[in-house]
Amino acid sequence: MEAKKRFLFVVSTGVNEPKKAFTPFYYAAAAASMGYDTHMFFLAEGPSLLKGDAPDRVRTTEEGEPLRKVIELALRNNVKMMCCSTSAKVIWKMGDGDLPKGVDYAGAVTLIEMASDPNTVVFYF
Amino acid sequence: MSSSYKGCVFPEGLLYDLEYHVWVKFEGEVAVVGATAPGQAYAGEIIFIKIKDKGTTLERGAIAATVESAKYMGPMRTPLSGTITEVNEEVKNQPSLVNQAPYDNWVFKISPTKLDSERGLLLDTRSASEKYRSIIDEWGIQCG
Numbered sequence: 001m002e003a004k005k006r007f008l009f010v011v012s013t014g015v016n017e018p019k020k021a022f023t024p025f026y027y028a029a030a031a032a033s034m035g036y037d038t039h040m041f042f043l044a045e046g047p048s049l050l051k052g053d054a055p056d057r058v059r060t061t062e063e064g065e066p067l068r069k070v071i072e073l074a075l076r077n078n079v080k081m082m083c084c085s086t087s088a089k090v091i092w093k094m095g096d097g098d099l100p101k102g103v104d105y106a107g108a109v110t111l112i113e114m115a116s117d118p119n120t121v122v123f124y125f
Numbered sequence: 126m127s128s129s130y131k132g133c134v135f136p137e138g139l140l141y142d143l144e145y146h147v148w149v150k151f152e153g154e155v156a157v158v159g160a161t162a163p164g165q166a167y168a169g170e171i172i173f174i175k176i177k178d179k180g181t182t183l184e185r186g187a188i189a190a191t192v193e194s195a196k197y198m199g200p201m202r203t204p205l206s207g208t209i210t211e212v213n214e215e216v217k218n219q220p221s222l223v224n225q226a227p228y229d230n231w232v233f234k235i236s237p238t239k240l241d242s243e244r245g246l247l248l249d250t251r252s253a254s255e256k257y258r259s260i261i262d263e264w265g266i267q268c269g
Contacts, residue, residue: 073197
């Protein structure tokens with residue numbers, strides 16, 4: 001039986017680039033809604049999108065929807081989200097309770113293992 | 126007689142799946158499937174729809190189509206297991222037809238293989254319209 005194709009969206013940009021913030025969530029939601037096993041992995045600047053009030057504060061344009069809309073859209077479509085624990089805890093001083101519900105901490109080994117799977121397509125944002 | 130709530134109409138003679146927000150109408154051995162009025166209203170104006178090809182075999186709950194609007198991206202799941210016998214090319218080419226008239230613009234037809242066990246999961250107009258009230262309120266939508 002053919003292995004199921006997986007999409008992995010690696011997000012390294014954060015609140016410093018709000019115009020880039022929505023795209024990975026939206027495309028991940030698309031892949032998941034097409035039936036693909038879909039993951040997002042936040043590292044470097046990426047965890048800042050999930051920290052504190054960022055989901056409600058970050059907007060692509062002043063009159064635009066808050067980032068939370070697309071985060072919830074992705075989670076509702078069963079996108080699995082992981083956040084680099086080192087980036088989050090060292091750079092962003094995030095604790096165990098600082099991630100939105102449905103997002104888990106993970107390490108470099110998890111990302112490398114997933115990316116090395118020949119059935120995984122990796123998008124880097 | 127059809128029922129309605131906040132502009133969302135539920136025509137008589139159809140069956141409804143409130144888990145997947147689709148309606149079903151039987152034409153002989155084939156089930157015609159489309160989006161319910163609240164389902165399309167929640168999605169907003171649909172700009173793209175990808176429907177699985179004719180001949181695709183699906184289990185109940187599998188993704189039969191993917192719907193995209195400016196603010197929404199989500200699956201349309203099949204309420205019945207079976208094989209897709211036809212897709213609506215007009216809807217593929219102009220997906221907003223689903224918004225304009227959700228009950229006139231079916232999305233796909235499926236030949237059911239487990240109808241005996243799955244038909245009971247579908248609701249008639251009266252039950253569906255009653256149960257949809259709380260969903261419509263929770264979603265904060267208005268049809269039409």
